[in-house]
Amino acid sequence: MPRRPEQFEELREKSKEKILSAALQLFANKGYEATSIESISKKAGISKGLIYNYYESKKSILLAIFNAAMKMGEDMVLSKMNIKDPNLRKKAIIEMTFDMMEQQPEYLKLLTVITLQPGVMSETKEFTKNAYKKSQEWATVITGKGKKEGFIESLIIGALMDGIVLNYIMYGSKYPLSALKKQIIKDYCTPKTTKK
Amino acid sequence: MPRRPEQFEELREKSKEKILSAALQLFANKGYEATSIESISKKAGISKGLIYNYYESKKSILLAIFNAAMKMGEDMVLSKMNIKDPNLRKKAIIEMTFDMMEQQPEYLKLLTVITLQPGVMSETKEFTKNAYKKSQEWATVITGKGKKEGFIESLIIGALMDGIVLNYIMYGSKYPLSALKKQIIKDYCTPKTTKK
Amino acid sequence: MPRRPEQFEELREKSKEKILSAALQLFANKGYEATSIESISKKAGISKGLIYNYYESKKSILLAIFNAAMKMGEDMVLSKMNIKDPNLRKKAIIEMTFDMMEQQPEYLKLLTVITLQPGVMSETKEFTKNAYKKSQEWATVITGKGKKEGFIESLIIGALMDGIVLNYIMYGSKYPLSALKKQIIKDYCTPKTTKK
Amino acid sequence: MPRRPEQFEELREKSKEKILSAALQLFANKGYEATSIESISKKAGISKGLIYNYYESKKSILLAIFNAAMKMGEDMVLSKMNIKDPNLRKKAIIEMTFDMMEQQPEYLKLLTVITLQPGVMSETKEFTKNAYKKSQEWATVITGKGKKEGFIESLIIGALMDGIVLNYIMYGSKYPLSALKKQIIKDYCTPKTTKK
DNA sequence: GATGAATGAGCATTCATTCAT
DNA sequence: AATGAATGAATGCTCATTCAT
Numbered sequence: 001m002p003r004r005p006e007q008f009e010e011l012r013e014k015s016k017e018k019i020l021s022a023a024l025q026l027f028a029n030k031g032y033e034a035t036s037i038e039s040i041s042k043k044a045g046i047s048k049g050l051i052y053n054y055y056e057s058k059k060s061i062l063l064a065i066f067n068a069a070m071k072m073g074e075d076m077v078l079s080k081m082n083i084k085d086p087n088l089r090k091k092a093i094i095e096m097t098f099d100m101m102e103q104q105p106e107y108l109k110l111l112t113v114i115t116l117q118p119g120v121m122s123e124t125k126e127f128t129k130n131a132y133k134k135s136q137e138w139a140t141v142i143t144g145k146g147k148k149e150g151f152i153e154s155l156i157i158g159a160l161m162d163g164i165v166l167n168y169i170m171y172g173s174k175y176p177l178s179a180l181k182k183q184i185i186k187d188y189c190t191p192k193t194t195k196k
Numbered sequence: 197m198p199r200r201p202e203q204f205e206e207l208r209e210k211s212k213e214k215i216l217s218a219a220l221q222l223f224a225n226k227g228y229e230a231t232s233i234e235s236i237s238k239k240a241g242i243s244k245g246l247i248y249n250y251y252e253s254k255k256s257i258l259l260a261i262f263n264a265a266m267k268m269g270e271d272m273v274l275s276k277m278n279i280k281d282p283n284l285r286k287k288a289i290i291e292m293t294f295d296m297m298e299q300q301p302e303y304l305k306l307l308t309v310i311t312l313q314p315g316v317m318s319e320t321k322e323f324t325k326n327a328y329k330k331s332q333e334w335a336t337v338i339t340g341k342g343k344k345e346g347f348i349e350s351l352i353i354g355a356l357m358d359g360i361v362l363n364y365i366m367y368g369s370k371y372p373l374s375a376l377k378k379q380i381i382k383d384y385c386t387p388k389t390t391k392k
Numbered sequence: 393m394p395r396r397p398e399q400f401e402e403l404r405e406k407s408k409e410k411i412l413s414a415a416l417q418l419f420a421n422k423g424y425e426a427t428s429i430e431s432i433s434k435k436a437g438i439s440k441g442l443i444y445n446y447y448e449s450k451k452s453i454l455l456a457i458f459n460a461a462m463k464m465g466e467d468m469v470l471s472k473m474n475i476k477d478p479n480l481r482k483k484a485i486i487e488m489t490f491d492m493m494e495q496q497p498e499y500l501k502l503l504t505v506i507t508l509q510p511g512v513m514s515e516t517k518e519f520t521k522n523a524y525k526k527s528q529e530w531a532t533v534i535t536g537k538g539k540k541e542g543f544i545e546s547l548i549i550g551a552l553m554d555g556i557v558l559n560y561i562m563y564g565s566k567y568p569l570s571a572l573k574k575q576i577i578k579d580y581c582t583p584k585t586t587k588k
Numbered sequence: 589m590p591r592r593p594e595q596f597e598e599l600r601e602k603s604k605e606k607i608l609s610a611a612l613q614l615f616a617n618k619g620y621e622a623t624s625i626e627s628i629s630k631k632a633g634i635s636k637g638l639i640y641n642y643y644e645s646k647k648s649i650l651l652a653i654f655n656a657a658m659k660m661g662e663d664m665v666l667s668k669m670n671i672k673d674p675n676l677r678k679k680a681i682i683e684m685t686f687d688m689m690e691q692q693p694e695y696l697k698l699l700t701v702i703t704l705q706p707g708v709m710s711e712t713k714e715f716t717k718n719a720y721k722k723s724q725e726w727a728t729v730i731t732g733k734g735k736k737e738g739f740i741e742s743l744i745i746g747a748l749m750d751g752i753v754l755n756y757i758m759y760g761s762k763y764p765l766s767a768l769k770k771q772i773i774k775d776y777c778t779p780k781t782t783k784k
Numbered sequence: 785g786a787t788g789a790a791t792g793a794g795c796a797t798t799c800a801t802t803c804a805t
Numbered sequence: 806a807a808t809g810a811a812t813g814a815a816t817g818c819t820c821a822t823t824c825a826t
Binding site: 028029030031033034112113115116117118120152153155156158159160161162163164166167169170175176179180183184187 | 225226227229230308309311312313314315316348349351352354355356357358359360362363365366371372375376379380383
């Protein structure tokens with residue numbers, strides 16, 4: 001008795017999911033170049049050949065993960081965009097970053113590593129360009145000040161978040177995330193006489 | 197008639213320099229794994245085999261560069277340590293980081309990329325541990341406050357600098373370094389009612 | 393639809409066999425170091441990479457052949473051990489060696505060459521030690537005389553066989569194996585007033 | 589003040605001697621392929637380049653050693669040829685082989701290994717042919733019997749000596765050379781009813 | 785869809801040999 | 806005569822990708 005089309009589709013999705021999950025772990029922990037298709041297939045519990053039924057190359061697996069991570073990040077940011085008060089909005093976005101560090105360290109690690117590896121993915125460049133444009137657009141939105149000043153502040157907050165991710169990746173659980181979160185929110189999201 | 201020892205030494209130094217310089221460019225721009233010995237030799241204008249007269253492996257080239265970069269960074273920090281006033285000291289260190297970004301972007305790129313590559317260098321782990329210890333030691337020194345509070349502040353400044361390096365690497369010359377420097381120094385190194 | 397396990401097993405065995413056979417020829421005729429993986433693959437009619445699906449290194453190919461040869465030799469000796477009469481037993485073992493020379497010259501050649509190659513195989517040392525011990529144990533068994541005297545005689549017979557193998561390897565088919573066999577059996581396996 | 593021609597010649601000979609001596613040690617202990625020109629030059633205490641002033645290639649060094657060893661062996665055999673009594677002559681040659689094992693194990697090791705390595709030296713083939721012819725010529729000379737019978741006996745003695753060398757190489761100092769020598773001389777060089 | 789045997793280009797590394805001085 | 810820097814062909818090995826079944 002043949003399966004219905006939806007069942008096939010379901011199987012496909014399940015296999016693809018297993019592949020991506022295995023690849024994410026390995027890419028993040030061993031690096032992209034050091035991860036072999038063989039090792040992905042073993043971790044995913046499927047055969048080497050099957051991977052190529054779903055993804056046409058090793059790079060396209062990376063791309064799939066990268067895009068998923070990108071989308072997740074973007075969604076999270078967008079979901080906070082309806083917050084009216086600028087300080088609350090900044091706070092929400094900062095907290096979101098900290099949440100991601102605790103819940104999806106692998107994604108963040110991979111995003112960071114990949115973004116920095118020029119040779120690995122030419123697609124990164126495209127993304128980087130877009131990100132820069134978007135950060136300019138978001139600037140006033142996020143900080144709610146004059147364009148110039150808000151832009152600089154948004155870059156600072158962005159850099160700070162990136163730097164914390166980077167340090168967290170390096171130092172691991174010893175890095176005092178909550179103390180930092182508290183201090184940063186105090187520094188950057190307190191209405192009164194903002195910093196200085 | 198053999199060359200005199202000084203002549204040999206000269207030749208050696210010249211070749212080693214060419215190798216390191218070529219390797220630095222390539223590692224920083226293409227990544228360590230994606231850089232072949234062949235490409236290093238071509239960029240250096242020498243033969244593949246000669247590289248192995250001076251460095252016993254690809255990894256040892258990386259290590260040589262890494263150590264040079266480390267030393268440079270450490271020296272720069274140490275040279276600012278005799279500054280008495282905490283705010284001036286913070287300012288000096290922040291400015292130093294910005295100077296490095298402008299003068300030695302490749303070194304910074306390489307340090308950042310390498311530090312994040314899990315498989316590439318086990319030596320990084322050792323360094324990372326030391327760095328964490330040192331940052332703790334520096335904490336009070338740099339900020340000159342109570343240990344706990346000073347420590348958190350030093351981590352924030354450190355993360356901010358790292359994040360700016362990272363963003364500069366990604367965005368390149370479009371990234372408004374001087375505006376950021378000005379703002380950050382204003383935020384973190386102003387004596388009066390420091391932040392808030 | 394995947395192949396059935398037996399089919400895979402069959403393919404594997406066939407390829408492994410081809411590899412070992414090609415390697416045996418080449419190792420024996422050109423020497424281990426002078427034989428490249430490339431040449432093995434060409435002789436076996438397969439690709440270079442496939443060799444590494446079955447043997448993790450060039451050395452492990454050698455080891456596989458070496459062990460097979462060792463086992464074969466040991467089995468042949470053991471199969472003669474149930475012969476009660478010492479002279480008949482000696483005769484059987486001598487004849488066996490001559491049989492091997494005619495039937496498996498490559499194996500003997502390889503064993504001889506390998507055993508003598510200092511750097512090639514540290515495993516040989518282990519084997520050599522064992523061989524020496526065993527030869528001591530076999531001594532009385534084979535010759536059936538007092539330990540000391542029997543030991544020396546067994547060493548002489550052993551050396552003689554080794555030497556004949558060696559000369560046969562060098563001189564090839566011109567070497568008068570059968571005449572030698574006849575004479576040696578007469579010299580060493582005749583009951584009456586054994587030699588002298 | 590320039591050196592006189594003889595002094596130059598002396599220096600040349602000294603250097604050549606150092607090279608051959610170093611190469612002999614290394615070839616015998618590490619094998620020909622595993623020995624690098626670099627290591628020979630280091631052991632000889634001269635520069636890599638200088639070796640090529642005296643020998644045009646690595647193989648020609650091997651050849652020089654091989655020929656020296658051959659000549660030495662031949663001289664030793666010839667020096668015994670004036671012994672009239674066949675049994676004493678055999679005894680002298682057998683004793684000579686044992687002497688060489690004790691005094692020049694490296695030469696014997698090298699000769700044995702090289703002779704067996706088809707790929708290493710095509711010159712070996714030429715030598716092997718000659719050796720076979722000579723052994724036929726020597727046959728009657730050495731054993732002093734009817735051509736056929738004497739020939740077989742000389743082959744047996746030759747093989748026995750080769751085999752003992754081979755076993756001595758493998759087992760080292762544990763191998764009971766003197767006991768074997770005594771027994772073999774008794775077996776093969778006793779006048780009365782020679783063997784049997 | 786699923787398997788893993790098979791391929792071959794690519795890479796780090798070694799080393800005999802050359803050559804400017 | 807002497808040195809060792811420089812060369813580049815050769816080699817063992819890896820791994821993404823293909824394909825017969």
